[in-house]
Amino acid sequence: MTQQQYRADALIRPVDLEAIDNRIYEAKKEELKARTIFNVKTDVPEGAETYSYDVIKRSGAAKILAPGADDIPLVDADMERHTEKIYSIAAAFRVSVQELRQAAMAGRPVEATKADTARKAIAEKENRLVWVGDSKHNILGVTNAEGIQTMAVSNNAAGASTKWKDKTGKEIVADIRKARTPIEKLPGHSANTLIVTPAAMEELGKEYNEYTGQTVLQYLKTQGWFSTIEFTSDLEGKGTGGTDCFLILDNSPDVVEVLIPMDIKRHPEEYKFPNYKVPLEERTGGAIVRYPMAILRGEGI
Known part of the structure; x- marks a missing residue:
C-alpha cells in the first residue's frame, strides 16, 4: 500500500x-x-x-379606600x-x-x-x-433561580415525618394543593405543571383514599390541575438541607424558557x-x- x-x-x-x-x-x-x-x-x-x-x-398591593381618601x-x-x-x-x-x-x-x-x-x-x-x-x-437553574417561592411541606398526621413515603395519599394531595395556591393567586398565571423526583412519582401510585379506588396520580388527573406531570432525578436533594423537592409552576414562555x-x-x-x-x-x-x-x-x- x-x-x-x-x-x-x-x-x-x-x-x-x-x-x-x-x-x-x-x-x-x-x-x-x-x-x-x-x-x-x-x-x-x-x-x-x-x-x-x-x-x-x-x-405593592391594592387596598380599600375610606370615603374621601386619596392615599391610593x-x-x-x-x-x-x-x-x-x-x-x-x-x-x-x-x-x-x-x-x-x-x-x-x-x-x-x-x-x-x-x-x-x-x-x-x-x-x-x-x-x-x-x-x-x-x-x-x-x-442558576429552575430549582434555585433567584426569587422563586419555596414551601416546606407539613408533617404527616402522626407528626413524625414530612416525607411522602410516610404519608397517606390524601396527605400528599394536601401538600400539592397547598403548593398550587400561591401560583394560582398570581394574575394571569396557572399552576399547570408538576415535576417530582422518581421516588415521589412512585408515591403518586398510592391509593388516594379507600373510597375512590383511585391512585393519587389518577385523582390529580381527574381534578385537571396540571397539564403536565413529570419526574426527573435532578430534583433529588435540591431542597433546603439536601432534602428531595418538587416543583409546581406555570411553564409558559413568559415564565421560563x-x-x-x-x-x-x-x-x-x-x-x-x-x-x-x-x-x-x-x-x-x-x-x-x-x-x-x-x-x-x-x-x-
Missing part, C-alpha cells in the same frame, strides 16, 4: 459520517425531558456570548435586567482506523453507538443546567493515528427564568 492510502481524508467515508450523524441527531425523548416541558428559545445567534432579558418583580397605593411591576452567559457543552468520541477498515471490508457504515454516548453526555448536562444550574460557573442558540453539532473530525476524534458541541444558556414568582419549590418530601 502507498502512503496516500492512509491519508486522514481517505479513511473515513461519507457513509460513515452519515451513520454517525443519524445517532447524534436522533436523541431519545427522555434525554431531553426539560425540552418537552419548557419552550425552547432558538432565535439567539449561535455566536452570542451573552443573552439579556427582563425579570419581573411585582411590588402604588403597585408596580419592576423590570430588572439580567444578563446570562452562553456556554458550550462539548463531548467527543473516537473511531479507530481498524474500525473503519472493518466497516469497509463488511460493506457497511462504521458502528456509531459511541455517538450515542457522546450525545447522551451533552443531553444530560443540558438537562442538569436547566434544573439546577452549575455552581462552578455561577449558573430553555435557551439553545445552537443545537448539537458535529464538528470536522480530527485525525491522529490510530484514531479519529469526533467533537460534538451545543451552545446553551440554560434556563431563562423571567417570572420566578410563578415557580414554587416544595421541600422535605
Whole structure:
C-alpha cells in the first residue's frame, strides 16, 4: 500500500459520517425531558456570548379606600435586567482506523453507538443546567433561580415525618394543593405543571383514599390541575438541607424558557493515528427564568 492510502481524508467515508450523524441527531425523548416541558428559545445567534432579558418583580398591593381618601397605593411591576452567559457543552468520541477498515471490508457504515454516548453526555448536562444550574460557573437553574417561592411541606398526621413515603395519599394531595395556591393567586398565571423526583412519582401510585379506588396520580388527573406531570432525578436533594423537592409552576414562555442558540453539532473530525476524534458541541444558556414568582419549590418530601 502507498502512503496516500492512509491519508486522514481517505479513511473515513461519507457513509460513515452519515451513520454517525443519524445517532447524534436522533436523541431519545427522555434525554431531553426539560425540552418537552419548557419552550425552547432558538432565535439567539449561535455566536452570542451573552443573552439579556427582563425579570419581573411585582411590588405593592391594592387596598380599600375610606370615603374621601386619596392615599391610593402604588403597585408596580419592576423590570430588572439580567444578563446570562452562553456556554458550550462539548463531548467527543473516537473511531479507530481498524474500525473503519472493518466497516469497509463488511460493506457497511462504521458502528456509531459511541455517538450515542457522546450525545447522551451533552443531553444530560443540558438537562442538569436547566434544573439546577452549575455552581462552578455561577449558573442558576429552575430549582434555585433567584426569587422563586419555596414551601416546606407539613408533617404527616402522626407528626413524625414530612416525607411522602410516610404519608397517606390524601396527605400528599394536601401538600400539592397547598403548593398550587400561591401560583394560582398570581394574575394571569396557572399552576399547570408538576415535576417530582422518581421516588415521589412512585408515591403518586398510592391509593388516594379507600373510597375512590383511585391512585393519587389518577385523582390529580381527574381534578385537571396540571397539564403536565413529570419526574426527573435532578430534583433529588435540591431542597433546603439536601432534602428531595418538587416543583409546581406555570411553564409558559413568559415564565421560563430553555435557551439553545445552537443545537448539537458535529464538528470536522480530527485525525491522529490510530484514531479519529469526533467533537460534538451545543451552545446553551440554560434556563431563562423571567417570572420566578410563578415557580414554587416544595421541600422535605
